[in-house]
Amino acid sequence: MSIYVGNLSYQVTEDDLKQAFAEYGKVSRVQLPTDRETGRLRGFAFVEMETEDQETAAIEALDGAEWMGRDLKVNKAKPREPRTSPRGNWGGSAGRSDRRY
Template structure:
């Protein structure tokens, strides 16, 4: 399981986020996605902790908390869905173009 942390300051670092979450248990991973073009932090991140109980405690304590001048949105991360535009998986764009080419989307 992973924790979604939203409404982060653009100045936050992995070390900053780790230090906040270690109050609730062992942090095993922190990810702070950046914009591909600008390299700037996108304002959200993901935290993984050693146990589900630690993650639940962190979510309960930190959701709605103010940190670095922002009100945090903290909840269970939803599984990433494939998508984001473009052609459907397996589509090749032309007749007979792939194993799903006869399927309607």
């Protein structure tokens, strides 16, 4: 199970999150996604803790709490939905053939 932490400061570090969540149990993993193009943090993270009880305690304590100048949004992470490829013609001619006979 994983915890979603949103509305994070762009200056937050993995260590900052570990310290904040350590008060509620043992943090087993922190993931701070970055933008592919800029490398900049995206303003959210995922935190995994050893037990579900620890995760629940952290969510209850930190959801809505002010931290690093921001009001945190903390809840159970939802499973990532599989990406589907967009339908349609990537060629730009929307169903029309450009071939000449």
